[in-house]
Amino acid sequence: MKKICAFLILILPTFIYAAEYPYFMKSTKALGMGNAHYTINSDQYSAFYNPAGLAFNKDSRVDILNPQFDMGKNAMDFYRDAKDTDWESESEIAKLIRDNIGEYQHAGVSLFPAYYNKNFMIGVFGNARLNAVPRNKVYPNIETEFFVDRGITAGFAGKFLNNDSLSLGANVKLIERESLVETYTAADLAKDDFDQIIEDDLESGTGILGDIGAIYEMKSLPMNPRLGTAVNNIGSTDFGDAKDMKTTLTLSASISPQILFFESDIVIDYVDVTKAYDQDDDLGKRIHVGAELRPTNLQFFALRAGINQGYPTFGASLDFNILKIDYAYYIEEVGAYAGQWDDERHMLQVTLGF
Template identity: 30%
Template sequence: MKYLALVLILTTTLTAKAQEMYESARSIRSLGMGGMYIPIVRDADALFYNPAALNRLEGLNILLGSIGVGTNSIDEQTLQVLQGIDPNDPSTFNDLFGERFWVNANGRAAIAMPHFGIGYFTDYSVSLELHNPSFPEFDTYFANDSGFVVGTSFGIGPGSSVGINLKRLNRWGGYSQDLGLSTVVDGASMEEIGENFNRKGVGYGMDLAVMTEIPAPFSPTIAVVWQNVGDVAFTKTDGDDAPPHIPQNLSAGAAIGFDLPGLDWTFGVEGRHLLNNDVQLGKKLHVGTEVSLPFIDVRAGLNQGYMSYGVGLNFLIFRLDAVSYVEELGVYPGQTADNRYMVGLTIDLSFDANFNFQDNNGKKRKLKQRR
């Protein structure tokens, strides 16, 4: 069981190096479109990504739950090494030096209606990288961010709106430290690894957003979202010190949508982390597209200079999403690519303005919630 636990931990962790830009509970749909999302979101996800889009809702949207899990790619040779690990023989770890292992698990739920929404999210991230051959240790990152979000929006003119979110956040960890081989091998779960990170805290944040839909063919939309305005600082609730702050994120995006017979087609471009001058422009750029057909959505995009591919399967109130994408861990695109995969299940109960039930396909085609 210890060997199985080690494999699970190694294959479910997030490499949180200094050059990886922080974002929690990321939408798998968004990742499939290269990370582009804020100008097209139209359902309860607006509460987490663009509160100004709450103005678009035309009924009641209940996000009963959205759960996602992800890992980075592990080749066959690495799997063989993992199978041959002996906790009492450090030499069996030699072929793992320099290997990055990543996993992320997140979930969110929300209730949203025109101009208002309330929701909750949680996000677990862990990463391991073995270093220091003379005294092997895992450079380990652990973070659990969770919190409640309340948002509202107001119309400021034809097709234009502003939105604001208020958040109460709890953070556990959020930093890196070295852990010995026995500590990691003997750990049975991510939470047991997390017990080595005793810094916990509570903080409060705010998101501001503005967007406009231009009355023209193809419904051009422009959106600007400022998440975690001024950073989110934490007050210590446990441990020796408060956890590190969550940095602010200014994003701007534009999208167009085509309502064609039998399908919807969306295309957009977005810049994220625009206030971070230490990050090259190529790492801030996200371009994506989605073709929505009955019961299936096909996505593709460009994330930090790398291609991403995604698919969504819709059945009544259920949606299954999957994505293959690349995260840049280095200073500039093309330096240190990390291939990642995520899958997720969403249970979404929606009603139109007349309180008639809408399944995923009906919501997409009739209320344009997905375009």
């Protein structure tokens, strides 16, 4: 058990000094298209983007099992090095840290089984993620930030005005959070009671947060332009040292042109307009652009691409109704501004439902 905990601390969630944008859950589909999703989302992930998107669901669906795996390239390289490390030896752990100095490590896993239809969604979610950065060749240590979020969410949405051009939605999330923000030395990681050290360092809290959103469709215009907005994480929490979340405002716009034999969506999001978070004070970190292409006669297949915080992303999905497979390659900015410190990642999600 100690080896497992030590490995997780070294390769999983976000850093004390780094500036990754805080979140509860992310959509694999959205990340494939630059994490731009606020005017086209229509599944359970509306609860973490724009709940007005629920109004665009055409059918009812139950996702029974949908594990999502997220890992950075640096973490994959670290894992290969870690397999040959003696976790009882301080010197070997110190060497492992020195060999990976300054390399941002990220990994995570989540589940979000849910039921959703045209106007309603309810689901339970869980997400564990870890980021870590090895530091200091003279006195090797690793700065870590670890989150475990779990809870239940439910949302409603509807269409209004004479031609159903205005969609409004809202949802509520009941959340329990555990987090850890600490620096561990090689000596700490080699201790027999390292499991207990982690347990003592974990902080916990609960919260009730809501989201509201709107999407306006200009149906009389070509390519069905949409304008959207969402206010996320409204309410109060008792997370305390487990890290509170701030209320944010996002603006979004999209079009859906027919391109030859493809249906498409093209989206741009401007996240955290009011700069609630220091992590995204830079304009480049708050801009997300993406596109999705679907062959008109092959609706089970989709290709995605985008720009996430100035970096390219791409993704793809196969949807056989009972079985869905989604993949996304993306780069996350973990520095204070776009272009400072990038972390290359892969996300895979397999969904069973009907």
